[in-house]
Amino acid sequence: MIEIENIQKSFDDKSILKGISGVFEKGKTNLIIGASGTGKSVLLKNIVGLVKPDVGVVKYSNRDFTNANRDLKTEIRREIGMLFQGGALFDSKTVEQNVMFPLDVLTTAPVDEKLDRANFCLKRVGLENTNNKMPSELSGGMKKRVGIARAIVNNSQYLFCDEPNSGLDPQTSILIDNLIKEITLEYNITTVVVTHDMNSVMEIGEKIMFLFEGHKLWEGNNSDIAKTDIKELNDFVFANRMMRNLRDS
Amino acid sequence: MQLAFIHNLGKYFVFMGSLFTNRESFKTYFKLTIDECVLIGVNSIVLVSIVATFMGAVTTLQTAYNLVSPFIPDYVISLVVRDMTVLELAPTIIAVIYAGKVGSSIAGNLGTMRITEQIDALEVMGINSSSYLVLPKVVASILMYPLLVIIAGILSLTGGYLVGVLLNIMSPQDFIFGIRDGFNPFSIQFALIKSVAFAFLISSISSYKGYYTQGGALEVGIASTQAVTTSVIAVLFADYLLAQLLL
Ligand SMILES: Nc1ncnc2c1ncn2[C@@H]1O[C@H](COP(=O)(O)OP(=O)(O)O)[C@@H](O)[C@H]1O
Ligand SMILES: [Mg+2]
Numbered sequence: 338m339i340e341i342e343n344i345q346k347s348f349d350d351k352s353i354l355k356g357i358s359g360v361f362e363k364g365k366t367n368l369i370i371g372a373s374g375t376g377k378s379v380l381l382k383n384i385v386g387l388v389k390p391d392v393g394v395v396k397y398s399n400r401d402f403t404n405a406n407r408d409l410k411t412e413i414r415r416e417i418g419m420l421f422q423g424g425a426l427f428d429s430k431t432v433e434q435n436v437m438f439p440l441d442v443l444t445t446a447p448v449d450e451k452l453d454r455a456n457f458c459l460k461r462v463g464l465e466n467t468n469n470k471m472p473s474e475l476s477g478g479m480k481k482r483v484g485i486a487r488a489i490v491n492n493s494q495y496l497f498c499d500e501p502n503s504g505l506d507p508q509t510s511i512l513i514d515n516l517i518k519e520i521t522l523e524y525n526i527t528t529v530v531v532t533h534d535m536n537s538v539m540e541i542g543e544k545i546m547f548l549f550e551g552h553k554l555w556e557g558n559n560s561d562i563a564k565t566d567i568k569e570l571n572d573f574v575f576a577n578r579m580m581r582n583l584r585d586s
Numbered sequence: 587m588q589l590a591f592i593h594n595l596g597k598y599f600v601f602m603g604s605l606f607t608n609r610e611s612f613k614t615y616f617k618l619t620i621d622e623c624v625l626i627g628v629n630s631i632v633l634v635s636i637v638a639t640f641m642g643a644v645t646t647l648q649t650a651y652n653l654v655s656p657f658i659p660d661y662v663i664s665l666v667v668r669d670m671t672v673l674e675l676a677p678t679i680i681a682v683i684y685a686g687k688v689g690s691s692i693a694g695n696l697g698t699m700r701i702t703e704q705i706d707a708l709e710v711m712g713i714n715s716s717s718y719l720v721l722p723k724v725v726a727s728i729l730m731y732p733l734l735v736i737i738a739g740i741l742s743l744t745g746g747y748l749v750g751v752l753l754n755i756m757s758p759q760d761f762i763f764g765i766r767d768g769f770n771p772f773s774i775q776f777a778l779i780k781s782v783a784f785a786f787l788i789s790s791i792s793s794y795k796g797y798y799t800q801g802g803a804l805e806v807g808i809a810s811t812q813a814v815t816t817s818v819i820a821v822l823f824a825d826y827l828l829a830q831l832l833l
Contacts, residue, residue: 382706386710387709387710410712411712419710421703421707423702425706425707427699428699428702442713443711443712
């Protein structure tokens, strides 16, 4: 479980996050949704510690991460896996080396053990026989899979995904979304997914936080999301014709 | 403008400091540094060799062309070529080539890693990305660049020798005599001190430019170009400063 309390962040006097609080539950795929530019990625970066909030606290299972000393920070970081928007695979390393990398730097396990674990994770995300490929040889969907394998390889307790299906076709998107959801259930981890994609929301949104211009405007799940009278949320949900048709029918 | 310069300079020093905090194990760095050394060698050896050989050849030709007086013995030509090569041409001109080849590649590499979030990925894993990525590049440069300068010096003199002897400008004996005459061993030391300083400046400035790239592919290109320009200016400035201090 991750708790965030009153997270505020400005860049060059421009306020991006204006006090966001909430809880991300264990064993669930927690979504952060909102239009582009509302600060979803910035919030995620605050949570994983890539950016330090100006005000506010992030707690991982009741451990204060924001004000932690170096040892505790390192301890928590070892439990974090993150899938980045473009995959962020190291382009000078093969698929196998990419997936093994967190084990190389975070553990002292022997090589064959690390290799076994990397292969297990690659298999789990549906990638076999790609071990020696370079990231530039992979399709967008495959990159995301490798990114997921790398994020879970060190038995992460917390999985973060920034726009896991951006740049993917609708079918691959749903495969990736479901893979994330399955892994979350299977390993009973806390997963936080940032997305602006209504398909993902309907597919895997069991706990959703809606951001608008740096504020949290709404919280709920995918069965409630179409039933609110919050204008900003309705504009977001019904931006697409299919959703409008569903509502009107 | 001045404020921006001071701001950048301060940020650069903080960046340099971050290379030495919270590091990985020695073994990790050792392997990364060897990889960088190989990369630098492969990247620059051909161009450096070609430039150095021609540099020596042309300097010999032009010196011979300018020293037509019958009172000046032939060996003075190779003496002049030797002093120019060791003191200035090999360490400084090759530094400009090095900035263009290795500096731009460092900035491009780090810039790409920044905009594709590879640097963020390292940071999330708790790795000090600046130290992990940059320290091996700086150390490898400091190890490799003096070697390149030595090779360049030897090739430059070889180029001079070939032109001098093949075009019958002077006899082989005269050339060798001129190379040895009044040789001050400190000039080699001075060249190596300069090499280390230039290697540090080029690799660290290029890393700094690449590491703080913001935006997209266009900005990576701009960072590469800026890395070259800024490091060349820093090298020339340091060249002047070192000459003032040490000669
Ligand atoms: N490092 C930064 N420095 C300055 N501004 C930033 C930085 N990161 C993000 N921003 C700004 O914060 C706002 C929100 O960005 P972001 O969180 O990426 O949006 P999104 O919700 O689409 O993920 C944008 O206006 C962006 O320009
Ligand atoms: Mg984003």
